[in-house]
Amino acid sequence: ATVSEMVRDPSDPAGKVFFCFEFVGALLIFMSWYPTRLRNVYVGDDIKAPYMHMSWVTFRQFIPAPGMMMLSVITTVPVATADLQDYFIICLHLVGAVMMFVGYFIVEGKTVGWGPWRKGVLNKKLHETRRGIQVRKACLTVIFWFYTAFIIMQVVLCFELPFIPDYMYDKWGKDPGSTIKPKIVLLNTAAWPVKFMKLLSYCSEVVCGLSLIA
Incomplete structure (x- = not known):
C-alpha cells in the first residue's frame, strides 16, 4: 500500500533502483546547499524556527534531505511480520518520512506564506515572482490533501475497522511449507x-512525492 513496502527488499531490482536514485538524489540536494544559494528560498539566517535554536535556512538544509536519505537506507518491514527489532526500524523509517514530507511542508509553507503561515517569512531577501509563489x-495544497488522504488510508489498512469484514483484509500466517522455522508470509491477498x-x-x-519535487 506504500512505495516503501514495494521497494523494501534491497536485493530486489526495484529496491536497488529505488535506493540508487533516492539516496543519490538526497545526497545531491544536501551537498548543493541550495537553501543558502537560491534566492527564491533563502530568507536569511536571522529568522529562527520556533522552539529550535536554528534558522529556517538551516532547517531546510538539515531536515528534509537527511530524512530522504533515511527513507532510502532504512527500509521498512510489513507490520504483520515485524518483531521488536523490526518495529524499531519502522519507527526510524517513519521519522525519515516525517523529516522529508512534513519538514519540507513546514519550511516551504513558512517561506511562501501558505495556509496558517499566510504572513510567510517577511524578509526582503526572498526573491520570487508572484506566479512562482502561486x-x-x-x-x-496538493501535498496537504493527498498526504492527509494517505494517512487516513494507512490508519484504515493498519487497524481492521469493525465496519469492514475481516475476510477483506490481507491474511498473514505461518508458511505451511516450512517446518523447521516457519516464517510469517502472506497467505491470501485482500478483497x-x-x-x-x-x-x-x-x-x-x-x-505527494511528485508535488514535493515540483
Whole structure:
C-alpha cells in the first residue's frame, strides 16, 4: 500500500533502483546547499524556527534531505511480520518520512506564506515572482490533501475497522511449507474494497512525492 513496502527488499531490482536514485538524489540536494544559494528560498539566517535554536535556512538544509536519505537506507518491514527489532526500524523509517514530507511542508509553507503561515517569512531577501509563489502554494495544497488522504488510508489498512469484514483484509500466517522455522508470509491477498484503498494510499503517496519535487 506504500512505495516503501514495494521497494523494501534491497536485493530486489526495484529496491536497488529505488535506493540508487533516492539516496543519490538526497545526497545531491544536501551537498548543493541550495537553501543558502537560491534566492527564491533563502530568507536569511536571522529568522529562527520556533522552539529550535536554528534558522529556517538551516532547517531546510538539515531536515528534509537527511530524512530522504533515511527513507532510502532504512527500509521498512510489513507490520504483520515485524518483531521488536523490526518495529524499531519502522519507527526510524517513519521519522525519515516525517523529516522529508512534513519538514519540507513546514519550511516551504513558512517561506511562501501558505495556509496558517499566510504572513510567510517577511524578509526582503526572498526573491520570487508572484506566479512562482502561486505555483508553490498550489503544490503545498496538493501535498496537504493527498498526504492527509494517505494517512487516513494507512490508519484504515493498519487497524481492521469493525465496519469492514475481516475476510477483506490481507491474511498473514505461518508458511505451511516450512517446518523447521516457519516464517510469517502472506497467505491470501485482500478483497477488492481493501485493494482499492491500497491503490488510493499508493497513489496519494506518489502524488505527494511528485508535488514535493515540483
